[in-house]
Amino acid sequence: MTVVWHQHPAAAASARPPLRNLPFVFAFALLGLLLLGAVGYFYVAGWEHPSASRWYAKAPLPVAQLGARTAWYSDLSALANGFAASEGHQELTEDDFDHALDLVNRRLLIARLADEYDVEVTQDEVNVELVEDDALHEFLAEAKWDLDAYREYVLEPFVLSQRVEEQLMMDRKYQGGALEDIGALQAKLELGIAFEDVAQQYSEDSSAQAKGSLGYVLPSEVDAGLAIRNS
Amino acid sequence: MLGLLSEILEASDAFWIVRVEDIANEVDGDRYFLRGIAVKKQGIAEIVDQLIEEHDMVVFVRN
Numbered sequence: 636m637t638v639v640w641h642q643h644p645a646a647a648a649s650a651r652p653p654l655r656n657l658p659f660v661f662a663f664a665l666l667g668l669l670l671l672g673a674v675g676y677f678y679v680a681g682w683e684h685p686s687a688s689r690w691y692a693k694a695p696l697p698v699a700q701l702g703a704r705t706a707w708y709s710d711l712s713a714l715a716n717g718f719a720a721s722e723g724h725q726e727l728t729e730d731d732f733d734h735a736l737d738l739v740n741r742r743l744l745i746a747r748l749a750d751e752y753d754v755e756v757t758q759d760e761v762n763v764e765l766v767e768d769d770a771l772h773e774f775l776a777e778a779k780w781d782l783d784a785y786r787e788y789v790l791e792p793f794v795l796s797q798r799v800e801e802q803l804m805m806d807r808k809y810q811g812g813a814l815e816d817i818g819a820l821q822a823k824l825e826l827g828i829a830f831e832d833v834a835q836q837y838s839e840d841s842s843a844q845a846k847g848s849l850g851y852v853l854p855s856e857v858d859a860g861l862a863i864r865n866s
Numbered sequence: 867m868l869g870l871l872s873e874i875l876e877a878s879d880a881f882w883i884v885r886v887e888d889i890a891n892e893v894d895g896d897r898y899f900l901r902g903i904a905v906k907k908q909g910i911a912e913i914v915d916q917l918i919e920e921h922d923m924v925v926f927v928r929n
Contacts (some may be wrong), residue, residue: 700924736925744917745910800910804878809913817874817881817905824871830885830901840880840904847901851890854898 698736701743711735713780714788720777742792745799752802754795761790880904 673696696708714735719727749755765786775785803809823833834847842849868886875882881904888899 697926699926701921740918740923740925741914743923744914744921796910801878803910803913804907810881810907813881813905813907814874817883817903820903820905821871821874821883824883824903830871830903834901834903837905838903839906840902842902842904847903849884849900849902851888851897851899853895857884857898857900 699740699743701740701747704743704746706739706743710788711739713778713784714738717778717780717788720774723777725777745792745796748799748803749795752799754798754802756791756794756798758786760794761786764790764794877904880906 697705698708698711699706711732712735715727715731718731718734719725722731765782767782771785775781778784780788807814820833820837823837824830831846835843837843838847840847868889870886872882872884875884882902884900884902886898887901890897890899
């Protein structure tokens with residue numbers, strides 16, 4: 636008996652000849668190789684200054700990652716230009732890139748902290764910080780930045796850092812060291828060491844020079860200054 | 867109240883212990899002569915320094 640197998644008509648209609656996918660496969664493979672080659676170049680050759688002026692300064696190559704956040708080579712390159720301009724030299728140096736990479740890493744962390752505290756910065760808050768003068772335009776020309784880049788790389792991170800710092804200052808999770816230190820000073824006072832001596836030796840306020848003297852103040856001034864909240 | 871030590875007080879940028887040394891009765895209210903000891907809180911730069919040491923940051927480029 637001869638058995639003849641028939642393909643289901645629906646399956647036959649949806650089945651593509653395998654060769655029709657080949658151009659896509661090649662295109663993706665080529666793209667992958669190009670990206671791999673570009674990233675590989677940075678590993679092998681480093682990212683010294685000639686790189687910054689080339690086309691791949693704008694390519695979406697990652698330079699650092701923290702969790703789901705990624706920093707890109709284009710940002711690193713722009714920041715290196717900014718450092719060179721602020722130092723007043725034309726040629727980019729490895730130091731410029733080192734500083735830029737350090738800054739990129741710090742900003743990744745600050746962005747993560749901003750997420751943690753739900754801190755966001757509006758364009759209005761950023762624009763308040765913008766002071767346009769000749770010195771700024773001279774800097775922008777040297778850094779090859781426009782005003783938007785200045786907002787993105789200088790003003791917005793500055794405002795964000797301030798907002799995040801306000802949160803960090805009130806977060807006991809990050810102030811454990813300072814609390815321990817003041818606790819140790821409290822223990823010294825309880826042991827009977829003179830307040831004036833402890834103030835002069837350990838206080839981190841300018842009043843330490845006057846043995847901690849804050850002068851005569853109204854209770855309202857104390858409340859406003861200390862935002863009194865017993866720990 | 868004179869000579870009393872406060873608890874640890876919290877300002878926006880520092881922790882304080884203060885002591886009341888004198889009280890002056892003025893027309894607009896009592897004024898307190900205070901001595902204080904402050905320990906500054908950690909700023910964002912110090913905290914980020916610590917976090918950079920603690921976190922595993924993946925850096926794709928190098929010298």
